[in-house]
Amino acid sequence: MADTSTSLDSRRRFLAQLSLGAALAAVAGAAAALPQSEPDPMKTTDSAKLGYAIVGLGKFATQQIMPNFKDCQHARITALVSGSPEKARKLAREYGVAEKSVYSYENFDSIKDNPEVDIVYIILPNGLHAEYTIRAARAGKHVLCEKPMATSVEDCQKMIDACNKAGKKLMIAYRAHYEPFNLDAVERIRKGELGKLRAITSDHGRPVKPTEEKADVWRVDKKLAGGGSLMDIGIYALNAARYLTGEEPEEVTAQEFSDKSDPRFKEVEDNIHFTLRFPSGVLASCTSSYSYAEVKRGRAFGDKAWLDLDPLSDYYEHNLKIGDKEGKREPKLQEGNQFAAQLDHLAECVRDNKTPKTPGEEGLKDVRYIMAIYEAARKGKAVKV
Structure with missing residues (x-):
């Protein structure tokens, strides 16, 4: 995982080369299944759903994560972050994301000024998880990060500390x-x-x-x-x-x-x-x-x-x-x-101020x-x- 000192030039070369192929995705304790409850009219309207910014528009993000927001009761896509402006704008139109909520990696930090974004979902190669988790926390956003959480124990702890300091939730995407x-x-x-x-x-x-x-x-x-x-x-x-x-x-x-x-x-x-x-x-x-x-x-x-x-x-x-x-x-x-269950779970944890079932500490252990x-x-x- 790249730390916060990762050079902008190297990141640009990487993003241009790969168009950000998403990190894939391989559960401490028996997590109770997130129930698919009957829709609550007060929570299923778009205005009541918490907004996610998707960071990284690779195959996993575009073919698995984004299409499944349609089944979410408490979450919706409100921003996109990509190194490919054309691809991002096309997906923004498809998912009803405002053009002003399409970000590059260079202006990512300005996401702090977007009240439509509650949670940042980091779907980047492992070496970039720490950097963007820390930047998201500093921007005042909650974080869902793909696994493995980071490429070192030290970076995992930095991610946890950054979110704790900002008073924001950190959840690792253990979908199983x-x-x-x-x-x-x-x-x-x-x-x-x-x-x-x-x-x-x-x-x-x-x-x-x-x-x-x-x-x-x-x-x-x-x-x-x-x-x-x-x-x-x-x-x-x-x-x-x-x-x-x-x-x-x-x-x-x-x-x-x-x-x-x-x-x-x-x-x-x-x-x-x-x-x-x-x-x-x-x-x-x-x-x-x-x-x-x-x-x-x-x-x-x-x-x-x-x-x-x-x-x-x-x-x-x-x-x-x-x-x-x-x-x-x-x-x-x-x-x-x-x-959808995973996305909704973090949204509900943010709304109800609860600790996620798969917090940063879970990722640190692995x-x-x-x-x-x-x-x-x-x-x-x-x-x-």
């Missing part, structure tokens, strides 16, 4: 905390449906193609990404192990392998396998990769039954299976809009564990956390 299938899995584990939890496995992989996908260029740049597959998609496995167990790991081990003859992995890692040991004795075995076929799954094993989420962290079409000595079954669950995993892989031995 608001996704019905994941939340149902957590509830079943807590109720003891699997018996005593013994182990967890989770695998997340996607092949990066920086020569074909603009959104993948920054992912293989260490300064902008902070790391490779672990930072980008392994974080889903890491976070899932924490929210499925409801515990914090006390020790990590890891192994990493990257083919350095492959130009994609000259700066960042490809394959990494890490294990988390929890206080209850649960072992979580997790993998992330930038070279094997796309997978986003997780499984929890108890002494009575197992539970499978495949996919665990996809955008849509989730699936949950449970197996025991009686056989396998698929509970009938209704797909929910995790994006980054701290990620750094411990990297250390364990380098040293070839277990690292206490």
Whole structure:
């Protein structure tokens, strides 16, 4: 992650090259599902909804985040921030955003004078999260920031401190905390449906193609990404192990392998396998990769039954299976809009002055564990956390 000293020239070159491919997106404690309540006429009018400024108009922002505002009861888009004026103006017309509320990265700080903006959603490469979170807080705005929160523990703390100093909320976009299938899995584990939890496995992989996908260029740049597959998609496995167990790991081990003859992995890692040991004795075995076929799954094993989420962290079409000595079954669950639920949750927290379910401290924990995993892989031995 770039800190506040990131040069304007380098940022301009980066934004021009990529048109800001969005950071993707991989839940401490069992977060209760955000209910899709009946619309409240007093809260569903545009004037009653809190305004979001979308910072970064890459693929994830334009194809996933922005379209899902249509299902929000408490949030709407009121500003856009982009390095591409033409693209921003086109999207502004599509989403009914006033031209005066279209910003560049150079004049971003003037967003402080826009009363239509309550929350800034930062959907930038990891290396820019800290800078824009801090600038948003100084502009007097609440912040929703994509994960990983930052590329260092120090930057995470700076983000938390900046928002605290400004008296503003900071929430990290862990959308799985608001996704019905994941939340149902957590509830079943807590109720003891699997018996005593013994182990967890989770695998997340996607092949990066920086020569074909603009959104993948920054992912293989260490300064902008902070790391490779672990930072980008392994974080889903890491976070899932924490929210499925409801515990914090006390020790990590890891192994990493990257083919350095492959130009994609000259700066960042490809394959990494890490294990988390929890206080209850649960072992979580997790993998992330930038070279094997796309997978986003997780499984929890108890002494009575197992539970499978495949996919665990996809955008849509989730699936949950449970197996025991009686056989396998698929509970009938209704797909929910995790994006809208997440956006509405922060809006309600701002309106009601409540702490978000996934605050900055949640993001800090994952980054701290990620750094411990990297250390364990380098040293070839277990690292206490």
